[in-house]
Amino acid sequence: MATKKASKPTFSASRSSGGSTSLSPWLGIASIVILADQLSKIVVNKLFLYGEEKPITSFFNLVLAYNKGAAFSFLAFESGWQRYFFTGIGIAAVVFIILLLRKHAGQRLFCWSLALIMGGAIGNVIDRVVYGHVVDFLDFHWAGHHFPAFNIADTAITIGAALFILDELRRVNKH
Template identity: 65%
Template sequence: MAKALTKQRGSGAGGSLAPWLGVALIVILADQLTKIAVARVFSYGQVREITSFFNLVLVYNRGAAFSFLAAAGGWQRWAFTVLGVVAALVICYLLKRHSAQRLFCTALALILGGALGNVIDRLVYGHVIDFLDFHVGGWHWPAFNVADSAITIGAVLLVFDELRRVRGSR
């Protein structure tokens, strides 16, 4: 009975990390391959218009989201690298502990892959490579990459999963 209740709640304590690490690895590979392709084809700052609302552009981000702390003295590279590694370790713990919660773990795996994709950039290049540039009229979103997209989708899925869980407990 207790085993069935645990499975029903989806805690899956001690479950397998393999499928979730596989999702994260796919995100890392897609992120790194797209960054390598753009870095080889584009020169820094070069823009290629794809549609009326989307460009490809090669830019570097030494900071965090929206270039937060990009102009700091260089310490941010290491601070954001450490933060990414710590986040990855916490996420691995959560994935192991809750491996049966599919939506929760999918969200975490996307965030893990995205975080590690950007950590790789910081370690290898000293900055994150961004290249996706969406705009409406004269207003541009900050350029981003596949890793950032995975982190954002993962965060949205986490919110959705929590809302679903809370509604289900009523």
Template identity: 65%
Template sequence: MAKSRPLQSRASGTLAPWLGIAVVVILCDQLTKIAIARVFSYGEGRAITSFFNLVLVYNKGAAFSFLAAAGGWQRWAFTALGVAAALVISYLLKRHAGQRMFCTALALILGGALGNVLDRLMYGHVIDFLDFHVGGWHWPAFNVADSAITIGAVLLVIDELRRVRGAR
């Protein structure tokens, strides 16, 4: 009976599971944006808890509305940046497919980046609707794609800290 290869060897080189995660993120992101856009008018909000609202806003810029007031060129610049990031991430996923946490993080970032790229291509802006506030602090509204990107970034940091700690 032939021995099976370890999971890392077997998974190495295959994009399927990681692209699957990215597709799930894109679907969740786009479905929630469609639902919010159908239920709310632009600028309309609804308090859900004492610290969380749903509100329909558009972001023509990047994170925290960076460059939102620029003359329109930012739509294409951020779209190109998202596509370039997706290509680099796909290469990294293929090359490191056996590293589960690293690839999960990259897949989340990939799905989030492409979710926001789709918005920019279809609408010319990103649809945001998750609105958190505590006391006098208020975060800019964001969406499922932004959440996936943030979670992916945190997982990348954790993965790197684990890797550095293991190298000692």
């Protein structure tokens, strides 16, 4: 008589969250963000010198910029400790996001937001570890005023945060 071998448990959410409970789609989304972010930064690093700009439209340039700080160059001009501080925050955020994804893997919009944020966080952590700074290259401007340069990782984090807010508003409106 053949016996069935028990399969290993997989990461899954509780049944109450509904839908697919696999982490794979969310890790896949984060991986696509990381890949797009890192490839774009490699290309810009190869094609541009630091500070070099290439106008694309009347309101958008490509530029090679380095950010040793966080969003909007927060703490960029400190002595260097911020590199390790923001790397640690990024790693802690990724661990926390993975725990949330495991718990809520079936909540699609929530997990989309977390996957985008995680991919962006990892993309910027890779920069801090490899280069000592984050590589930025998207430069929007209007009437002589430039928005701080950013990258694909930052874009994913911003979209993820917007989806997170949208998900929370939808959840609150259901109750």
